[in-house]
Amino acid sequence: MTEFDPTPNTDAVDTVRQRWRENTDTFGRVYDTILGVTTPTPYAEVAETAECSPNAAKKHLERLVEMGIARTDNESRPARYERNEGYLEWQEASRIATDLTVDEIIKRVQQLEAHREEFEDRFETTDPSSxxxxxxxxxxxIHERMEAVSEWHAAERDIRLYELARQLAQNDGHLVPT
Structure with a gap:
């Protein structure tokens, strides 16, 4: 049996990056890059990863901010950008609303709420952070408690997503009735 190495070899990474560079326009590379950013990042670093000029990165980042996909911290110099988690949550909720019926969504929320109640009873609190x-x-x-708290946080997040999906599904893609 061979030993598994989770780190891909350099040639494989280079091949994927070259294919990405050749098959994705500059806007697409900046978009892909900002979705992978988890902390505010200067546009020059985004440009480096997206393999484009800093000016091109800044232009496309500003467009992504206008679209609500990214956020900017204009107080910092140079400006820093990061993905907008709210956009990603909305996108996921929209997918759920499309894939499931309202009844299926409601049933899933009920399951998640029951799971949350189990955690609340087990830890005698309503706040997983406490x-x-x-x-x-x-x-x-310690490991078992860490896993349980992580699972509890995930259940809380999923309840929010499925509730948002329910609103979208009940209101023909809108958050509020039209």
């Missing part, structure tokens, strides 16, 4: 994860003496107990 759970003392490291108050245990044993590594396995």
């Amino acid at each position: 759970v003392e994860v490291f108050a245990q003496d044993d590594y396995n107990a």
Whole structure:
């Protein structure tokens, strides 16, 4: 049996990057890059990753900000950009609203809420952030609590997404009835 290495070899990465560069226009490369950014990043760094000029990156980033896909911190010099998590959540909720019926969405929310109640009963709180994860003496107990709290946070996020999806599905793609 061969040993698995999660890091791809340099040739494979270079091949994928070359294909991306050849098959994606500058706007697409800036878009892909900003979706991968998790912290405010100067436009010159986005340009480097997107393999374009800083001016082109800044122009496309400003367009992405106008579209609501990215956010900017104009107070910093140079301006820093990051993805707009709200846009990504809306996009995911929209996909759920398209893929599922309102009844299926409601049923999923009920399942998630029951799961959340199990965590609330187990940890005797309604706030997963208030759970003392490291108050245990044993590594396995700490690991188990970390996994549970992470799962609880995920359930909270999914409840919000499915509720948003329900609103979209019930209102023909709008958040409020038309």
